[in-house]
Amino acid sequence: MILPIVAYGDPVLKKKAKDISEEHPDFKEILENMWETMYNASGVGLAAPQVGLPIRVFLVDTTPFSDDPDLSAEESAELDGFKKAFINAQIIEENGEEWAFNEGCLSIPNVREDVFRQEEVVIRYLDENFKEHTDTYHGLIARVIQHEYDHIEGVLFTDKISSLKKRLIKGKLTNISKGKTNVDYRMRFPEVKGRRS
Numbered sequence: 155m156i157l158p159i160v161a162y163g164d165p166v167l168k169k170k171a172k173d174i175s176e177e178h179p180d181f182k183e184i185l186e187n188m189w190e191t192m193y194n195a196s197g198v199g200l201a202a203p204q205v206g207l208p209i210r211v212f213l214v215d216t217t218p219f220s221d222d223p224d225l226s227a228e229e230s231a232e233l234d235g236f237k238k239a240f241i242n243a244q245i246i247e248e249n250g251e252e253w254a255f256n257e258g259c260l261s262i263p264n265v266r267e268d269v270f271r272q273e274e275v276v277i278r279y280l281d282e283n284f285k286e287h288t289d290t291y292h293g294l295i296a297r298v299i300q301h302e303y304d305h306i307e308g309v310l311f312t313d314k315i316s317s318l319k320k321r322l323i324k325g326k327l328t329n330i331s332k333g334k335t336n337v338d339y340r341m342r343f344p345e346v347k348g349r350r351s
Contacts, residue, residue, distance in 0.1 A: 155187045156190050156191050157187050157188070160261055161330055162262045163330065163332075163344040164206075164342070173209075184211070187205070188211070194339055194340075198298055199214045199215070201305030210306045211241050212240050212303065213237075214295070214299055216233040241280040243303055247274075248272040250274040252270040255268065267312070269311050271296070273293060277289060330343075
């Protein structure tokens, strides 16, 4: 089932999400719905808070990045088919040079900004079968993981840009929180002065 994506301004996006157990109600269904929702919105990642669930779950599928002509054959192959669910994730280390990449977010449609992140991440997480892993990722895969991990920590990519850039996009963010944005996927907007989503 395709779920509405929670828009900028909803308090759930600023909350630190909670760990879950294997007994979490309807977990398999939640995961299936999140995958379907992410693909319907042409996303490469989706975190549970973005569908209104304050739990430490996020998905990543970097396949759409693999056809970038600027990538080497090796980088393209690494991105193609990289599809994973991360449960109760904890970033252990972030290493390497910071580099900028123009990021967007399904919860903040039609806004993109350069965000600096480190090039390598070491992350401990459970997979969809609640088996524990500790893995190291680099480049674009690391970036998508860092972006989605921020969501379960209550951090948005707009929190990582300069105060000048924040001022420049303030009007756009206000409009998104009021439901004044055009998207081709379902969204849930915060209630604004009697308006219901």
